Amino acid sequence: MKLKGLVFAMLMGLALTFGATAAFAGDAAKGKTLFESTGKCKTCHKTDSTKLVGPGLAGVKSRHSEAWMKKWVGGPQAVWDANDPEVQELKKRVGKEGKPKTAMAPGKLTDAEIDDVVAFITSL
């Protein structure tokens, strides 16, 4: 009984370790493919610093935390509404202070895909 408990605890520990790694470490190569696939990010964003529909994403990691980018890519309108300091800075930069809607379309990605795409854009 005790041994079973110990083995169970060890397995849970392993599962948590790997689960956490998977949740935080996105795959930038997969993210690049997603970024460039039809109708996704590339429709509106360039990977250098020039504007398309949205800002060029070169150096984006100096403007946003990884956690913020994950939230934003998962649901831009909710983040826009939350109006945190990073959104306020973005609104100011793109000249949309006081605008109720963001022009960024939600990515319709799974959490793992969001991690991948964010790993890719933080490499720009």
Ligand code: HEC
């Ligand atoms: C329909 C166009 C569109 C698509 C598709 C789109 N975005 Fe955006 N994105 C925008 C716009 C526009 C903004 C700036 C906010 C605004 O003007 O509403 C933005 C802002 C951002 C920002 C903040 C940039 C900064 O300089 O602060 C990031 C990061 C971002 N988008 C990532 C992505 C990723 C990753 C994808 C693909 C999953 C994506 N976007 C798809 C239009 C788009």
